[in-house]
Amino acid sequence: MKLYDVYVQKSVRWSSAVLLAFTVFVAEGAYIGPGSGVSSVPDSGDGTTTVAAILKNPQDDRRVVLRGNLVRKIKHETYLFNDGTGEIIADIDDHDFPPQPVTANTKVEIIGEVDVDRVSVVEIDVKSLRIISK
Template sequence: MKKTAAILAVLAICSAPAFAANQGGFTGPATTQQSGGFTGPDGSKATVESAKSLRDDAWVTLRGNIVERVSDDTYLFKDATGTINVDINRKRWNGVTVGPQDTVEIQGEVDKDWNSVEIDVKEIRKVAQ
């Protein structure tokens, strides 16, 4: 009986923080209340040149232009430092229409194979210049 009461007391103390009013996310100086997640610089802004040297599956954000469609879901992306193939699945476009003159920001993972590097795009958005 005493063991059961002691176990229940320990569980109640350990689970108390889980029931706190704050529902998650980062709130610090100069941020607004949010429902979750992090707002602020992501630290992953990169160039095409630097993305090519990152490890496989590294998260990256690139800003530049999509200049050419190479195949079904593969496009040629260009910034001031060079070009790289990006794989953009149809569902990732989310109604965004861009041309070679439009600046876009893409977020995705570096996908390295034996002899090639490309970006597997998870999000794309048009950037106002």
């Protein structure tokens, strides 16, 4: 009889743990406040945002779309990007550049993620770059 009681107790504990985990999982999906991945950084409706909005409320790993110019190369794969509202560092791998040359006057669209490091430097880790106009 004791073995049966131990089995029932373990089953109840395990079931409770699973139910609790499921409840937390479901509750997380409905939460849209800080830490949820849903951002309060405004965008224009087409997915684009501005450097000023990102710098005002930087959220690590937030996906962003920016349009502007690479105004200068800082070092290998590191550029200064300006969209008219502000400037931000953009880390762009060489293989993400299109085959056409990009100058400081070339309007580009970059898609990437906000990267906030430990000393509060905000950068964009660029995943895609395309030329909008020369």
